[in-house]
Amino acid sequence: MSSKKFFGFMVALCLIGSVILSGCSKGAGGSADGIKIGVTGPLTGPTANSGIALKQGMEIAVEEWNEKGGIEIDGEKTKVKMFYEDNQGKPAQGVSAAEKLFNNENVDFLIGDAFSSSVTMAVMDLASQYEKPILSGEAVSGAISEKVEKDPDKYKYYWKGNFSSDAYGKTVYETIKSLIDSGEFKPKDKTIAFVIEDTDYGRSNVASAEELFKKDGWKVVAFETVEVGYTDFYPQLTKMKSVKPDVLVSCFTAVSSGVALAKQFNETKMTALHYGIYYPLRPEFAEEAQGAADGLLWTPLFFDPELRENQKDLAAKVKEKYNVDATGDHASGYDVMKLALSSIENAKSLDANKIVEELSKIKIDALLGTYAFEQKNHTVRAGEGFISVPTAQIQNGKNAIVWPESIATSKYQPQSWVK
Secondary structure (H helix, E strand, O other), X not given: OOHHHHHHHHHHHHHHHHHHHHHHHHHHHOOOOOEEXXXXXXXXXXXXXXXXXXXXXXXXXXXXXXHOOOEEEOOEEEOEEEXXXXXOOOHHHXXXXXXXXXXXXXXOEEEOOOOOHHHHHHHOOHHHHHOOOEEEOOOOOHHHHHHHHHOOOOOOOEEEOOOOOHHHHHHHHHHHHHHHHOOOOOOOOOEEEEEEEOOHHHHHHHHHHHHHHHHOOOEEXXXXXXXXXXXXXXXXXXXXXXXOOOEEEEEEOOHHHHHHHHHHHHHOOOOXXXXXXXXXXXXXXXXXXXXXXXXXXXXXXXXXXXXOHHHHHXXXXXXXXXXXXXOHHHHHHHHHHHHHHHHHHHHOOOOHHHHHHHHHOOEEEEOOEEEEEEOOOOEEOEOOOOEOOOEEEEEOOEEEEEEOHHHOOOOXXXXXXXX
16 A cells, blocks of 8 residues: 555544544533433414423523533533424424434433323334433323333333323312312202313313212213314303203313303303313413403412412513513423433433433422322322322412312302302
8 A cells, every 4th residue: 555545544544533432422421512402392383372381491490500500421510402392282293393303403301292292192102212211291191101001111211291180180070079078069960061172181181080970970961072272162062051061171271262161151151160171270361261260160270489489489580581470381391301400410421221210210399399200100190299289269360279178278169150
C-alpha cells in the first residue's frame, strides 16, 4: 500500500472511530444532548384546553429541576429537555407523534399519552418495540391495566401514571349510597341513566359504576353515547325524561359537552340527581354554565389551592408564567413529570431497564397525593394513603368537597330540581 493510500485509510479509520465514540457517549449518559423527555397530548381539538394545561404543568416541573442543575447521570449533572407533540386527541395521531419523538428526537423517556385513554391504548404498544420507558398521564381506562396484566413482559417498559377508572365508579356509587343512607336523597324507583362520550375513557369510567348500581338492585333505563365535543343533548334528554331516571351520570372530557348538557338539563327541567365525571374540574365549566352548574355533584376534585395548602405554590407559578388560573390538569402534568424525572434521578442513568426498575418501586408525595404502582398491572394506586378520588359539589359558584366525610369541606346541598 502506498503511503498516500495508507494515510487516507488512517484518516477514514479515525473519523469512523470518532463517530462511534460520539454515539457511545450520547447513549451512555445523554450529557451531549441533555435528558430528553417526549410528550404526546392534545394541543388542538375539543380537549386542547386540558392538553395545554398539562404541557404548562410539565414545563414548570422541568424548569424547577433544571434550576437545581438538572439530574445526575453517570456522575455528571445533566439538564432536562422536553419535546411536546400535538396529537389532537386521536389514537392514530398519537402513535405518529410518539414515533416521531422516538425516531427524530431520540427521546430517552416518553410521557404518552398525557391525557387520553384511547390514545394511550395505541401508544402503549410501542413500549416493547422501542424498549424505552413510556408513562401515561391522565389516562384511567381499566382496559389499559388489563392489557398490562395479561402480558406483563410485553409491557415491561409501560407504566400508567394514573389510577384505573373503577375508582371513579366506586366514588359515584359510594357518594349516592351515602346520601341515601343519610336520608338526603330518596330515589323513587332505583333507576339510573348514563350519557357519556363514546371513548375508552367514557365507557370505562361508568362501567364500574353501572356494575355496582346493578348489584345493589338499580335498573339502567338509558345509556346514551356521543362523540367527543358533542353539544346537542335535546334528543337524549327527551328520551331520558320519558323514562324518569332517579340518577343521571354524565362523563365527558370536552368542557363544551358538559356546559351544553348542564344548560339543556336545566332547560328541559329534568328531575334526576345529576352527577358529572371529569368535565367540571375545568374552571371554565362553572363560568360558562353559570347558574346551570350550581348544585352539580362531580368527581374528581383533585386540585383546589384554596382548600389544599401544598397546591398554592403551583397555582402562583401558573398564574405568573401563563396568566391563567391553575387547574387539576396543571397539577397532573406537574406530577407525572415529577414521576418521570424522579425515576431517572434514582436510576442515575438513561438505561431504560434501570429507569423502569426505579419507576416500579417509586413512592413519592406530590400535589395530588402519594404515587405508587400496583405491580401486577403497572397502575398508580388509588384510595386512602395514595391518590384520593373525592366528590365535589358546586355550591354558589364554588367547589366544595362533600364526600368522603373524612375530608369534606361542606355538607351536601340538595339539588333543587330533584323531585
